[in-house]
Amino acid sequence: MDDPYKTLGVSKTASQEEIRKAYRKLAKELHPDANPGDKAAEERFKNVSAAFNLLSDSDKRAEYDAAARAGLGSQYASGGMGGGRHQRSPFNFRQGRQSGRGFDDIGDIFSDLFTDFGAAGAQQSHQPRRKGEDLRQSLVLDFMQAAEGGKHRVVLPGGRSVDVAVPPGASEGQVLRLRGQGHPSATGGAQGDALVEIRIREHKYFSREGDNVMLDLPITLKEAAMGAKVRIPTIDGDVDVRIPPGSNSGGLLRLRGKGFASAKGARGDQIIRLMISLPERDQALQEFLEAWSPADGHDPRKGLKS
Known part of the structure; x- marks a missing residue:
């Protein structure tokens, strides 16, 4: 595996949230279901997933960063250190021994290595059997x-x-x-x-609020004024609903039990919001409305007046 930071397109100082966002974006683009038969995308998907598994684990990330500073990052990322990608490295890469005076004394190098190997073996013999990583x-x-x-x-x-x-x-x-x-x-x-x-994924006309399915239903002016029976979609298939006479845009109808299943097994409802839709050009309607006026001086904006 290449540099996991470059694979995910994040900086070496990226936060866990930034790493997670980058992974989710790439995983969605490269997922085999979205790229059937694309071997290159499948290989990139595997590399992106492996990079995320490394960087999302704080201990593994710290070990990789330490290995990279020592010039052994590629060996660590490919599983070359410690015998496998899921095992901890036997090297501690202790900063205090390297930053102060470098590796001038070859004896210190071998001393560090044998000390670290011995410590790792002693810990392994006493550590409990821990569950593997998720x-x-x-x-x-x-x-x-x-x-x-x-x-x-x-x-x-x-x-x-x-x-x-x-x-x-x-x-x-x-x-x-x-x-x-x-x-x-x-x-x-x-x-x-x-x-x-x-x-x-978003649906072209359904949306969801809790366990309820929401649907904006376009209706004609005549259907709103006179009432009508119309056929509408649900997640279970098409059904007939009756629009009451005198309906307005924004009016709600409820179909009980036509929503999503809840954790307890019951189902939510489908909520239908009526939306009056006028034709772009209707000469007959225009002529009718020019001669028509609301009965009793009806004012739809009466409630907006102070």
């Missing part, structure tokens, strides 16, 4: 896929694919835990988990 990945779903749930394939950092069971009504930012799908433990403990964050 992996983090995102899963991008369409609005309807989030509503319906189901199984979806995710490519984890390193190229391994797993199926994720998405519950109906999944929400933006929800994290699904895949137990035992993370990094192996360096001390013989349980394997880490994979944490999959749900991302949902």
